[in-house]
Amino acid sequence: MSKLLIKNIGCLQTPVGSISHWGPRQGENRKLFQAAVLIEDGRIEAITSDGVLPGEAADTIIDAQGNLVTPGLVEGHTHLVFGGYRQGEIPLKLKGAGYLDILKNGGGILDTVRKTRQADAEELYQKSRGFLDEMMALGVTTCEAKSGYGLDLDTEVKMLEVIRRLDETHPMDLVATFMGAHAVPPEYEGKGDEYIELLCREMIPYVKEHGLAQFSDVFCEDSVFSAEQSEKYLQCAKDHGLGLKIHADEIEEIGGSQLAGRLGAVSAEHLIAIGEKGLNAMAEAKTTAMLLPATSFYLGKDFAPARTMIEKGIPVAIASDFNPGSCPSLNLQFAINLGYLKYKMTPEEILTAVTINPACAIGRGSQVGTLEVGKQADLVIWDAPDMEMLCYRFGSNLALQVIKKGELVL
Ligand SMILES: N=CN[C@@H](CCC(=O)O)C(=O)O
Numbered sequence: 217m218s219k220l221l222i223k224n225i226g227c228l229q230t231p232v233g234s235i236s237h238w239g240p241r242q243g244e245n246r247k248l249f250q251a252a253v254l255i256e257d258g259r260i261e262a263i264t265s266d267g268v269l270p271g272e273a274a275d276t277i278i279d280a281q282g283n284l285v286t287p288g289l290v291e292g293h294t295h296l297v298f299g300g301y302r303q304g305e306i307p308l309k310l311k312g313a314g315y316l317d318i319l320k321n322g323g324g325i326l327d328t329v330r331k332t333r334q335a336d337a338e339e340l341y342q343k344s345r346g347f348l349d350e351m352m353a354l355g356v357t358t359c360e361a362k363s364g365y366g367l368d369l370d371t372e373v374k375m376l377e378v379i380r381r382l383d384e385t386h387p388m389d390l391v392a393t394f395m396g397a398h399a400v401p402p403e404y405e406g407k408g409d410e411y412i413e414l415l416c417r418e419m420i421p422y423v424k425e426h427g428l429a430q431f432s433d434v435f436c437e438d439s440v441f442s443a444e445q446s447e448k449y450l451q452c453a454k455d456h457g458l459g460l461k462i463h464a465d466e467i468e469e470i471g472g473s474q475l476a477g478r479l480g481a482v483s484a485e486h487l488i489a490i491g492e493k494g495l496n497a498m499a500e501a502k503t504t505a506m507l508l509p510a511t512s513f514y515l516g517k518d519f520a521p522a523r524t525m526i527e528k529g530i531p532v533a534i535a536s537d538f539n540p541g542s543c544p545s546l547n548l549q550f551a552i553n554l555g556y557l558k559y560k561m562t563p564e565e566i567l568t569a570v571t572i573n574p575a576c577a578i579g580r581g582s583q584v585g586t587l588e589v590g591k592q593a594d595l596v597i598w599d600a601p602d603m604e605m606l607c608y609r610f611g612s613n614l615a616l617q618v619i620k621k622g623e624l625v626l
């Protein structure tokens with residue numbers, strides 16, 4: 217069994233976790249100086265500090281040259297499988313067209329649905345592989361990916377099978393979320409309730425029966441799916457044993473975050489327009505707030521009240537929201553910068569928000585998201601002495617070396 221030693225780590229920084237007691241965190245971090253990590257068979261065998269090296273010899277040694285080492289980043293929210301792009305929407309947005317206006321006129325998500333239905337699985341697979349390569353080069357080692365650009369069974373299954381094939385063939389670990397309730401498809405225009413019926417009667421059972429997704433998600437938004445429709449869909453997903461996620465209170469507050477708390481959703485996404493009742497419901501249920509600052513930036517919206525969420529004890533995660541419409545950037549490092557500048561989170565809270573908290577929100581908290589003996593050896597060596605530098609510098613890729621399951625992948 218191969219042994220890898222990473223030595224001369226200036227600062228090893230990790231959220232506080234423990235395999236037996238893992239769960240979303242508020243931001244407590246552990247920092248070890250002049251540290252070293254011994255990895256065997258893809259797992260962390262030993263962590264030392266103060267210049268002391270693990271006793272056992274290693275086959276391969278990496279000198280971290282005094283740099284920062286953190287857990288591999290966990291990307292908790294993407295729509296990374298999609299046909300075509302939507303660059304044509306920019307001029308409309310610049311002329312003042314709102315995100316929902318474009319969708320109501322058959323563009324937006326529905327434009328990507330048309331292109332995804334036309335795209336073949338191989339094309340989607342190859343395009344998404346490229347995105348995963350880029351994300352891994354930025355320090356991401358585990359990633360969630362949603363369906364939701366099919367809105368019919370065949371194309372939703374096509375998307376989820378692409379995600380499964382990516383998980384089987386790419387070094388990145390992927391977690392799939394079924395999002396058949398992303399929008400009402402054109403063939404059900406004006407018949408949203410009937411489409412929810414179809415999702416509950418046909419698609420959710422099929423997805424569960426074929427093990428195609430671990431979670432289910434819905435776009436609960438004005439003129440997309442109401443809180444009532446979202447509840448019906450999520451209750452059906454819950455009854456079929458899928459974990460619950462909900463795009464909530466992104467543009468209008470229509471009760472999505474309250475629903476998240478009431479149903480015990482594992483996470484609620486966006487939350488730009490969340491109100492006091494939604495905050496209290498999520499705090500009560502310990503539903504993770506999956507915040508998407510690059511979407512706020514790109515749509516020219518406000519930023520979610522992250523500080524208030526942390527003060528209320530709501531676990532906070534930060535993700536890219538990579539998708540062709542509201543956030544055509546997969547750069548989680550940029551989301552880290554925005555977490556610092558716009559959410560005013562501390563570097564420790566931000567590290568927690570891009571590692572253990574999203575890991576818990578996608579069901580991987582016991583395997584990844586912290587650096588501790590026994591966990592999977594997913595780590596990043598950064599071109600930075602500390603987490604402050606990662607939060608402060610933006611526009612450059614500061615990931616120097618990425619280790620995935622003990623293998624150097626970058
Ligand atoms: N808001 C809904 N869904 C995605 C955007 C999807 C799209 O515009 O293609 C989001 O999370 O931002």
Ligand SMILES: [Zn+2]
Nearest residue numbers: 293295463537
């Ligand atoms: Zn999304």
